[in-house]
Amino acid sequence: MNATACYFENSMAQESTEIARGLRRRDPDLLDRLIEQYQHRLLRYLMYLTGRRELAEDLFQETWIRVLERGHQFNDKYSFSTWLFAVARNLAIDHMRRKQPASLDGLLNDGEAAFDVPATGQPTAFDMTLQREQNEQISAGMEHLPAEYREALVLRFQEGMSLDEIATVANVPLGTVKSRIYRGLSALEPWLKGSPL
């Protein structure tokens, strides 16, 4: 078990080193590969952060340009995804500051149609329908959460990041991350049951 964990740790460290080397060279093939690899995860994170697909898509492009320009700043001691999400987050905050001086709270949009969850295909069974309903309810619930709670939930449960990694991305203490996850998840529960407060 330990040998397997050690193997994975080593291969991740090696991957980070290779990425750092490629980013310093501004290797376009490496960037293509990274864009492919992180496309869905990055867009999902930005969508939850901003609450708007168009803005998320703009920031998606800006993030990769920033990765190209500032690639030499990537420290291979951290995982690439942690750095990538931190870059995306800073861009989102910069965007909001340009619009109005605000914190991440400003990303919570008022009454705009958000989280346009694409159809998951024709439901052929009861559990498919149920799953879709749950997804819609949770999406609606997420829309009503403060942006920092959404961010913590997405990073934890969709990206599977550790609490330390989330603290690095969000640039907040570990305790804050824990409380955001706890409060965010607690706030979502009523939505799952279909009886939001």
Place this chain on the structure above:
Amino acid sequence: MSRSNDAHDRARQLIVLAGPEALSQADQTWLTTHVETCASCRAFTENARETIHALRGIPIAAERSLVSTTKMTVRRRALELQRQRERLWMVSISCIAVTLFAALTTAAMWRGFGWLGERTQLASSVWQVAFLVFCLMPALVVGMFLLARETQLSDHTGGYSG
């Protein structure tokens, strides 16, 4: 009563944060024992599990067009940056070459002017001033040319009051 509430709060926080790196062995053991004996925390565990499951099930995908546009934009920017770097490299090389050349020729010219001054029996201050004028001549000529051009341009546009 308060102690019992504290236990529930602690249990719920641990349930929500549960993950391989988040809970110590002691916390894990305590939580398992607590949940076995507490119906409300068991229900909370079930709800949290469902919420997390639903959260993981939300499908958000990047469209192919977005990905391909991004790749193109990034490649274009990479090319721009490469060209910028090449230009900067050329300018740096030119500056170094000019500096080296200027250092070498200035020393040679200084000796040349000294030798000429000696041959023509000029006072050293005279050939030194001549050397200074000679060195500054290109800059003076270019400056005068630019000044003349500027004057000419302002003469042409002088009547315009926009």
